[in-house]
Amino acid sequence: SQKIEQNSEALNIQEGKTATLTCNYTNYSPAYLQWYRQDPGRGPVFLLLIRENEKEKRKERLKVTFDTTLKQSLFHITASQPADSATYLCALDMRNQGGKLIFGQGTELSVKP
Amino acid sequence: SQTIHQWPATLVQPVGSPLSLECTVEGTSNPNLYWYRQAAGRGLQLLFYSVGIGQISSEVPQNLSASRPQDRQFILSSKKLLLSDSGFYLCAWSETGAATEAFFGQGTRLTVV
Numbered sequence: 001s002q003k004i005e006q007n008s009e010a011l012n013i014q015e016g017k018t019a020t021l022t023c024n025y026t027n028y029s030p031a032y033l034q035w036y037r038q039d040p041g042r043g044p045v046f047l048l049l050i051r052e053n054e055k056e057k058r059k060e061r062l063k064v065t066f067d068t069t070l071k072q073s074l075f076h077i078t079a080s081q082p083a084d085s086a087t088y089l090c091a092l093d094m095r096n097q098g099g100k101l102i103f104g105q106g107t108e109l110s111v112k113p
Numbered sequence: 114s115q116t117i118h119q120w121p122a123t124l125v126q127p128v129g130s131p132l133s134l135e136c137t138v139e140g141t142s143n144p145n146l147y148w149y150r151q152a153a154g155r156g157l158q159l160l161f162y163s164v165g166i167g168q169i170s171s172e173v174p175q176n177l178s179a180s181r182p183q184d185r186q187f188i189l190s191s192k193k194l195l196l197s198d199s200g201f202y203l204c205a206w207s208e209t210g211a212a213t214e215a216f217f218g219q220g221t222r223l224t225v226v
Contacts, residue, residue: 043217
């Protein structure tokens with residue numbers, strides 16, 4: 001079965017630094033990876049999507065990269081702020097094969113002032 | 114605009130009692146619908162997904178079932194709850210096809226006592 005893994009359960013960084021989160025998936029193609037933010041007690045909110053034929057996507061201070069050789073996506077938050085503290089989830093979009101969207105276990109990011 | 118409604122927000126149920134959680138979507142037609150469960154501090158576990166009325170795919174054999182009696186209604190049920198059914202249940206929808214974001218409801222915090 002398909003798997004998606006996020007390497008770190010928690011990441012602590014200082015305000016102003018760049019946070020980098022990692023997501024790996026098992027062999028699946030065509031791969032679309034999505035990134036979500038989840039605050040405590042709330043449902044996840046979509047941030048970015050990247051396709052396997054795209055190397056990079058950006059949205060304001062967010063950047064996502066995709067390495068199909070490593071089967072890995074990196075999620076970057078530049079100039080991080082305490083308000084960026086949340087759990088970040090990556091998801092493997094398998095909707096072209098029956099509608100599945102499976103999530104990793106999430107990385108809890110804490111940005112200290 | 115599209116909206117998703119999930120209720121109740123919190124629920125405390127005794128072991129052995131039945132369960133019915135309801136999710137409805139407005140402002141779209143023929144959406145993909147999902148039920149996820151999230152244990153404390155963990156990622157989202159896909160329980161069921163549906164690409165159309167009466168079409169339910171189950172991901173994890175367990176004590177739960179799902180139904181889609183109408184195009185934009187998704188129901189999660191159990192005949193007899195177990196302690197292990199406790200968790201945060203999330204309903205989500207997306208447009209059909211790949212590479213589309215998922216929109217989540219507010220979630221239901223279920224505690225089985």
